Structures are given as structure tokens and as C-alpha cells.
Amino acid sequence: MITLYQPPPQFGCANPSPFCIKLEVLLKMSGLPYTVRIEGNPANGPTGKIPYIEDEGHFLGDSGRIQHYLEQHYGIDFNAGLGPRERAEGVAFTRLADEHLYWALVYSRWLEDEHWNVIKPIFFGDLPFPLRVIVPRVARKRLRAALHGHGLGRHDRDTVYALGAEDLKAIADFLGKRDFAFGAEPKAVDAALYGQLSAIIDAPFDTPLQRAALTHDNLVAYCKRMRARFFPDLPPV
Numbered sequence: 587m588i589t590l591y592q593p594p595p596q597f598g599c600a601n602p603s604p605f606c607i608k609l610e611v612l613l614k615m616s617g618l619p620y621t622v623r624i625e626g627n628p629a630n631g632p633t634g635k636i637p638y639i640e641d642e643g644h645f646l647g648d649s650g651r652i653q654h655y656l657e658q659h660y661g662i663d664f665n666a667g668l669g670p671r672e673r674a675e676g677v678a679f680t681r682l683a684d685e686h687l688y689w690a691l692v693y694s695r696w697l698e699d700e701h702w703n704v705i706k707p708i709f710f711g712d713l714p715f716p717l718r719v720i721v722p723r724v725a726r727k728r729l730r731a732a733l734h735g736h737g738l739g740r741h742d743r744d745t746v747y748a749l750g751a752e753d754l755k756a757i758a759d760f761l762g763k764r765d766f767a768f769g770a771e772p773k774a775v776d777a778a779l780y781g782q783l784s785a786i787i788d789a790p791f792d793t794p795l796q797r798a799a800l801t802h803d804n805l806v807a808y809c810k811r812m813r814a815r816f817f818p819d820l821p822p823v
């Protein structure tokens with residue numbers, strides 16, 4: 587059986603990590619049996635990030651690589667019924683969510699003092715002194731450097747959120763009036779979109795990113811729809 591390593595639910599979301607939400611949705615979509623092992627330290631994973639899985643004695647990291655593994659190893663087609671153009675759109679929007687919008691989310695949670703002061707004790711409060719003081723400082727410094735390396739972090743605050751808002755509008759326009767990205771049934775891209783959108787919309791962080799997301803009624807309804815379908819045990823938001 588597949589073991590999924592990830593932190594426990596947080597912020598009213600299925601997970602504090604949008605990539606853990608994404609992967610758990612994919613696992614639920616696959617219908618494969620899996621069990622969750624609580625893992626709060628990304629460094630323990632094979633790529634130094636969460637989520638990761640263990641299957642048949644092998645450890646594998648990265649939600650996208652794990653999706654690929656499930657497709658190859660178990661013959662799951664997360665995009666059944668879609669043509670090449672739609673599959674390509676799915677990849678493009680997955681990348682938009684995972685590789686761009688995510689970084690605006692990181693900025694809002696980790697670099698804004700108001701929200702950093704909320705997440706710091708949650709993520710690091712259980713560490714013994716002096717790690718409780720040192721580790722969050724190092725982690726924040728590393729994420730600031732990662733944002734700079736990505737490029738988004740080189741912009742001023744207003745531009746970061748304007749770029750995030752552009753992503754959100756693109757997703758809202760892409761989704762339109764459909765229940766899921768490609769119609770009545772969720773596909774792979776829905777897992778990625780929901781991971782990031784839930785982290786932005788459902789978590790109690792009043793940020794310009796969240797405010798931009800809340801202007802799109804279809805995104806709010808989409809998050810509720812995905813939550814009811816994949817995480818029915820979580821209380822509705």
C-alpha cells in the first residue's frame with residue numbers, strides 16, 4: 587500500500603502545503619489504497635520537500651513525479667477522455683499554479699510579517715529551544731532567497747500581488763462556468779488548481795492574493811465543490 591508523507595491538516599485546509607493537497611486529491615482520484623503518515627520535516631523526503639510517498643519499498647518525492655509514477659506503474663489515466671490539446675492545457679495550468687501562483691502564496695505567508703507571525707509558531711513551535719528560534723529564521727531566509735531566485739521576489743509587494751492576481755484571473759477565465767477544468771469530472775489539473783486555490787481562499791489569511799481570489803465567484807464555488815468531493819470529512823468553509 588502507498589504511504590503518503592505529509593503534515594496534518596492546518597488553517598482549515600486539508601493541508602498547509604498546496605502540493606500535499608494536490609497529491610492527496612490525485613491519490614483519491616486514482617482509487618488506489620493509501621495511508622497517511624504525518625511528516626512535518628520536508629528534509630526527510632527524497633527531494634527535501636513534502637509531499638513524498640513510499641511504495642513497494644521505494645521513496646519518491648514531488649507531486650508531479652508521483653503523478654507520473656501512478657500513471658506509469660498503475661496505469662491510471664488522470665486525464666481520461668481528454669485530447670492532446672486539453673492535456674497540454676492541463677499541463678500549462680498545472681505549471682502556472684505550481685510554479686508561479688505558488689510563489690505569490692509563499693510571499694504572502696512567509697514574507698509578510700503579519701502572517702509569518704501566525705505560521706511560525708504553528709510550523710516551528712514544537713521544536714526545542716534553541717532550534718525553535720534558529721530554524722524558522724533559516725527557513726524564512728531560504729524562502730526569501732528562493733523567491734529571489736525564482737524572480738517573483740525581485741518585484742515590489744504590489745507587483746507580486748498583481749502578478750498573482752493575473753494568475754487567478756487566468757484560472758477563473760479558464761474554468762468559466764464549468765464544474766471542473768474540463769467539464770463534469772475532475773482531471774489532473776484540478777488537483778493542482780485546487781491545491782493552490784484552497785491554500786489561498788480557505789486559509790484565514792487576509793492577503794491581497796486572497797482578496798483577488800474572492801472577487802472570482804467561480805473560484806470560490808470551485809473550492810467548495812472540490813472540498814465536498816475530495817475532503818467531505820472537513821467542515822465546510
Ligand SMILES: N[C@@H](CCC(=O)N[C@@H](CS)C(=O)NCC(=O)O)C(=O)O
Pocket residue numbers: 602603604605628634635636637647648649650684
Ligand atoms: N515540486 C514539488 C514542490 C513541493 C514543495 O515545494 N513543497 C514545500 C512545501 S509547500 C516544501 O517542502 N518546502 C520545503 C523546502 O523548500 O525546503 C511538488 O510538486 O511536490
